[in-house]
Amino acid sequence: MESGAGPVTKRGDKRRVNAIIRPETYKKSVKLKPPVSAAAAGGPASRDAGIDLDKPIFTLSVASEILETHPRTLMMYEHLDMIRPKRTVTNRRRYSRRDVMKLQAIQTLTRKHGVNLAGVRYILTLMKRLQDAGIEAPEGLRSLDVSLLDV
Numbered sequence: 001m002e003s004g005a006g007p008v009t010k011r012g013d014k015r016r017v018n019a020i021i022r023p024e025t026y027k028k029s030v031k032l033k034p035p036v037s038a039a040a041a042g043g044p045a046s047r048d049a050g051i052d053l054d055k056p057i058f059t060l061s062v063a064s065e066i067l068e069t070h071p072r073t074l075m076m077y078e079h080l081d082m083i084r085p086k087r088t089v090t091n092r093r094r095y096s097r098r099d100v101m102k103l104q105a106i107q108t109l110t111r112k113h114g115v116n117l118a119g120v121r122y123i124l125t126l127m128k129r130l131q132d133a134g135i136e137a138p139e140g141l142r143s144l145d146v147s148l149l150d151v
Helices: 011-021 023-029 042-049 062-065 071-079 097-113 117-133
Strands: none
Touching: 062 071, 062 097, 071 097, 097 117
């Protein structure tokens, strides 16, 4: 089968297409897995389960794929001291879950709100101070969670 062109010929591909086109008939013929709890799926309940947010897990390329950005962008954020990934003994960057969460907050502010990087730094600091003081965030920024971020 040629990549990118031609009809769907594999049996698994036809099932996948049928699942998209006719989900009601697909569900009848496929045995469904039992639902996964929020804690097992990495949802909000798993935060209390002792997951280490500071463990350096992701390489530069993996973090950039998660964030859908160029690796050089992450290097620029590091150069501007907005993020500090850990380094291995061979001096390679490793990003933690907390780092990725902070990078997601940076992306939200720059992409959705049109804020420059100096403004991002300022807003994240103010949001953290508001949260520490027990004051609710402004309406446009309530979706931004800074509770677990190091600002």
